[in-house]
Amino acid sequence: MQITRFGHAAVLVEAADTRVLIDPGGFSPDETFALEGLDAIVVTHQHPDHLDQGRWPGLLERNRDALLLCDPETASIVEAGDWTQNGDGVETVVGGITLRGVGAQHAVILPTIPRIGNVGVLLHAPGEPxxxxxxxxxxxxxxxxxxxxxxxxxxxxxxxETVDFAQRVGPKTLFPIHDRTISEAAYGIYWGQLTAHSGVEDARLLGQSDTTTA
Structure with a gap:
């Protein structure tokens, strides 16, 4: 499995001759929206840092045959594309990768802000992590x-909460996403504390993921 990080929440997963892009959002570079040959594009929720609707049509045009998978709320508001609805426990097979929906709601931002849908995704291929x-x-x-x-x-x-989540999931390794809200000067503090206290090693140091910070 090769994992390429395209900035903030955008991640490209390649395994079993299958290419899946997750969350091409507004903080991601133009290279994200120039990708071709995608078998699936997954959007976890509607916020613009996870789906940039301004640049989205160009990515869709380059990948007309890609399966589009997202939570039901996002499917109802995004005009471009024929979306398949994802949900907690729903399994979708794309090429050699099985995608399974996880969860249903976005985390609470403030009590006064209504929660929206959010469906995470597990990706697995035979013989792969x-x-x-x-x-x-x-x-x-x-x-x-x-x-x-x-x-x-x-x-x-x-x-x-970040440390607690990493410990509850208990992965063999991890890498950062959703990090464009941290300044370059402070980044080491966040990531250093996380790796020191979660007990999980950085995938970028283990050679298990090919990550970029473009």
Missing amino acids: TMFHPGDSYETAPEGVDVLALPLSAPWAKLS
């Missing part, structure tokens, strides 16, 4: 995760 991208939620910790794409910073999260 299982990767989990939770979108914007620490609520559900599935079993059997080898590689965790870990949201590092958000208006809905604090570091103690």
